[in-house]
Each structure stands twice: as structure tokens, then as C-alpha cells.
Amino acid sequence: MSQFESVDDVIETLTEQGYIADTRLATTVFLTTRLDKPLLIEGPAGVGKTELAKALAAATGRRLLRLQCYEGQDETKALYEWDYGKQLLYTQILREKIGQVVADAPDLESAVDRIGAQESVFFSERFLAARPLLESIRSPEPVVLLIDEVDRADEALEAVLLETLAEWQVSVPEVGTFTTKTPPYVVLTSNNTRDLSAALKRRCLHLFLDYPTAERELEIVRSKNTGLPDALAQQLVGIVRGLRELELRKSPSISETIDWARTLAVLGVEELTATILSDTASVVVKYDKDVRKAIGALPRLVDPNATVPETNGHGHGHGHGGHDDHAHDPEPVRRARTDDEDGDEVDGRAIRAAKDTPGRFGHTYGSNPLSGDGGASPIKPPKVPAERGARSFGAGLGRKRAL
Incomplete structure (x- = not known):
């Protein structure tokens, strides 16, 4: 197994594996x-945390063991399980051979002891199915153990990890304690969906890996041989960084930048335009609301001086569709506005008087459609007989009070 000699050696070796590391990351790996x-x-997510473990295993020549964490995961899925199939098969064999085992037993106690000795084999290393944590401890050769997305697992799994990460050992109650001869390189990743316990963090070297600088991200894209020309790759990196500044539900990751570059290369794109980027935006943006935000921002990201044409259909002022906004005004008003366009003085009183013309709004409340003048004459209120007022609620109430 190879071992890093210096921080520069870490950078150089990881680069040979296609992983571009800066000095801060390489220093942390060297200390690990x-x-x-x-x-x-x-x-x-997507900044290269998992890829670092893979590159570390390839650079050091160690075997990679991966524990993918998920909600509800318990220690049996991370440490070990008993092979119940083998145990059942052994039970059938023991049932057939039980007579031969106790055939020459001098007494009942000796026969029971012999059977008990056979039963102890059920919980031995022969029937122990090692999971990644136990396998990394029992492995005869050094390994790299990747505990991926540990923040998704329950806190109970963190308690299980404490013994393994602090003492490099795993305790199996039925068998005993397994201790490693060569400690594995352990890499734990977290997307910060929840806070990890202080006890777990205390046992680890810590590194926060954020989105890289534009220069480093461009170097990463170039190292993946996407097929996109350098000039377009540099422009694409700048556009992706602009999308990350938007309030998106999920910002584009480095791996998605690489996928976008490969997509554009496959399409044979020779120039990055808002149209082609909008057609392929789903490669880097995964939610519908984010896609709409990205498409709206792409013209500005491609060309900061670009102007987005209005699509609301409004003309001058508040007109619609380019039609004459004043086509339905009365003749005096239209004539007055026409005179205004010709440069003549407009009499505001004539305009107001034209607006107050009776019947201008047709048959509406308060007009008489039967008057014969287009509803210009107002409706006359009907005469109410005196006796009708005497029968009203108020009049009756007054008589009751008088009584």
C-alpha cells in the first residue's frame, strides 16, 4: 500500500486519479x-465528497468499502447479521446426526453437554455475515471505508460508530470483540440535513467542502474530457455560477456542470445561446420552479447587455394589442383629442360636458329603456299611497306602544 509523503504528493496523486484538490483539502487528507x-x-450535494473517497482508495491502492446510510437504518445493516439460511441448514444436519453425537454418552448429563457444545456453533464466525463496518475491521488488507450521507441515518447509528471510530474495534455479544490490525482510512460525508452529534465530530478531522472557485471548477471540467472547447467551457462555468446565485431549491453541482458540458458537446454546440441553454437546462436544474427561474435568467447570464422583449401585448400607455384606446369615446372627446394631436388648444370643459351626455352608457340602472330616447330619461319613482305607509312595520309598532 502506498502512502503520501507530503501535501504536494497528495495533490499530485489525486490529480492522476482525476480529482482536482486544493491545498486545504490535500492538507486534511494528508493528516487523515x-x-x-x-x-x-x-x-x-455534488461538490465531490464521495468522489474524494473513491479517489483516495484508487490513489493508495486500497479496497473501497461503502456504507450508504438511510433513514431507519440500524446497526445490523451496518455492523453484521447472522446467516439464518446457513443456521437452518446446520439445524437439519444436526437433527439427522444427533443420534451419532450422543450414541456413546455414558449418561444424560454427558449427552446434554455434547448437544450444547454443538449448539454453540450456531453463533460463531462461521455464520457471521459481516457488513461494511465489521468487514473494515476484520479485513486482512487495509481498506478505505466510506460512510456516505451519515446525516440521513438515525442518531442510534452514530452511537454505534463511536466505538468503531475511536477504538477501531467492533463488539459482537455472541462472539467477542474484533480489533483491526491496520486502521482503515475512514471518510464520512454529510449534506447537512441535520446536525451531527458533538461526540462524533470530536473523533474526526473536519472539512467543509463548498462549491469551488471558477478557476478550479473550470480545471475540473477540463480534466473530465467533456469534449467542449475551452472557450465554451469557461463561459459555461460562469453561467452555472450565475445560476447558483439564484434562489433555487437545488443549486447545480459540479457533476451537473460536467454533464451539461458533455451534453452541449454531444449536440455539437459551437456557441452558447440562451435558446440552446434553455433547451438543455433540465440537465442542471431538477425542479420545475427552478427551471422557470433559470430560463428567465439565462439571457442575462449569456449576455449581460441583452434585453428581454416584452410579451404582455400592451401598446402605448395601457392600450391592448395596438388598438385605438379611445375608439369608444363620444365624438366631441375624439375630436378634442384629435385637435390636441394637431397641436391646437383643447377645451377641458367640452370634454367633461361630452362625458356627462345622458344615455352615454346605454341601458343601465337609473335609466328608462321604455322612454324612447335610448334610456336618456330617468325613471320616475312610483307614488306610495298613504294607507300603505300606515301598514308599515314602524307604524304598527307605534300603535302598540300607544296601547
């Missing part, structure tokens, strides 16, 4: 290998 301490990497 020399201090035999786990490395906890936190940060947004």
Missing part, C-alpha cells in the same frame, strides 16, 4: 492518513 483519524466532510 498520518494521524489515523476519520475524516468528516460536510457540504452541499
Whole structure:
């Protein structure tokens, strides 16, 4: 197994594996290998946390063991399980051979002891199915253990990890304690969906991995041989960084930048335009609301001086569709406005008088459609007989009070 000699050696070796590391990351990795301490990497999804563990395994020649965490995961899925199939098969064999086992037993006590000795085999290493944590401890050769997205697992799993990461051992109640001869390189990743316990963080070297600088991200894209020309790749990196500044539900990751570059290269794009980027925006933006935000921002990101044409259909002022806004005004008003356009003085009183013309709004409340003048004559209120007022509620109430 190879071992890093310096921080520069870490940078060079990881670069050979296609992983571009800066000095801060390389220093942390170097200390992890020399201090035999786990490395906890936190940060947004898609910034290269998992890829670092893979590159570390390839660079050191170690076998990679991966524990993918999820909600509801218990220690049996992380440490070990008993092979119930083998145990059942052994039970059937023991049932057939039980007579031969106790055939020459001098008494009942001796026969029971012989059977009990056979039963102890059920919970031995022969029937123990090791999971990633136990396998990393029992492995005869050094390994790299990746505990991916540990923040998704329950807090109970963190308690299980404490013994393994602090003492490099795993306790199996039925068998005993397994201790490693060569501590594994352990990399834990977290997307910060919840806070990890202080006890777990205390046992690890910590590194927060954020989105890289534009220069480093461009270098990463170039190292993946996407097929996109350097000039377009540089422009694409700037556009992706602009999308990350938007309030998106999920910002584009580095891996998605690489996928976008490969997509544009496959399409044979020779120039980045808002149209082609909008057609392929779903490669880097995964939610419908984010897609709409991204498409709206792409023209500005491609060309900061670009103007987005209005699509609301409004003309001058508040007109609609370019029609004459005043086509339905009375003749005096239209004539007055026409005179205004010709430069003549407009009499405001004539305009107001034209607006007050009776019947201008047709048959509406308060007009008489039967008057024969287009509803200009107002409706006359009907005469109410005196006796009708005497029968009203108020009049009756007054008589009752008088009584």
C-alpha cells in the first residue's frame, strides 16, 4: 500500500486519479492518513465528497468499502447479521446426526453437554455475515471505508460508530470483540440535513467542502474530457455560477456542470445561446420552479447587455394589442383629442360636458329603456299611497306602544 509523503504528493496523486484538490483539502487528507483519524466532510450535494473517497482508495491502492446510510437504518445493516439460511441448514444436519453425537454418552448429563457444545456453533464466525463496518475491521488488507450521507441515518447509528471510530474495534455479544490490525482510512460525508452529534465530530478531522472557485471548477471540467472547447467551457462555468446565485431549491453541482458540458458537446454546440441553454437546462436544474427561474435568467447570464422583449401585448400607455384606446369615446372627446394631436388648444370643459351626455352608457340602472330616447330619461319613482305607509312595520309598532 502506498502512502503520501507530503501535501504536494497528495495533490499530485489525486490529480492522476482525476480529482482536482486544493491545498486545504490535500492538507486534511494528508493528516487523515498520518494521524489515523476519520475524516468528516460536510457540504452541499455534488461538490465531490464521495468522489474524494473513491479517489483516495484508487490513489493508495486500497479496497473501497461503502456504507450508504438511510433513514431507519440500524446497526445490523451496518455492523453484521447472522446467516439464518446457513443456521437452518446446520439445524437439519444436526437433527439427522444427533443420534451419532450422543450414541456413546455414558449418561444424560454427558449427552446434554455434547448437544450444547454443538449448539454453540450456531453463533460463531462461521455464520457471521459481516457488513461494511465489521468487514473494515476484520479485513486482512487495509481498506478505505466510506460512510456516505451519515446525516440521513438515525442518531442510534452514530452511537454505534463511536466505538468503531475511536477504538477501531467492533463488539459482537455472541462472539467477542474484533480489533483491526491496520486502521482503515475512514471518510464520512454529510449534506447537512441535520446536525451531527458533538461526540462524533470530536473523533474526526473536519472539512467543509463548498462549491469551488471558477478557476478550479473550470480545471475540473477540463480534466473530465467533456469534449467542449475551452472557450465554451469557461463561459459555461460562469453561467452555472450565475445560476447558483439564484434562489433555487437545488443549486447545480459540479457533476451537473460536467454533464451539461458533455451534453452541449454531444449536440455539437459551437456557441452558447440562451435558446440552446434553455433547451438543455433540465440537465442542471431538477425542479420545475427552478427551471422557470433559470430560463428567465439565462439571457442575462449569456449576455449581460441583452434585453428581454416584452410579451404582455400592451401598446402605448395601457392600450391592448395596438388598438385605438379611445375608439369608444363620444365624438366631441375624439375630436378634442384629435385637435390636441394637431397641436391646437383643447377645451377641458367640452370634454367633461361630452362625458356627462345622458344615455352615454346605454341601458343601465337609473335609466328608462321604455322612454324612447335610448334610456336618456330617468325613471320616475312610483307614488306610495298613504294607507300603505300606515301598514308599515314602524307604524304598527307605534300603535302598540300607544296601547
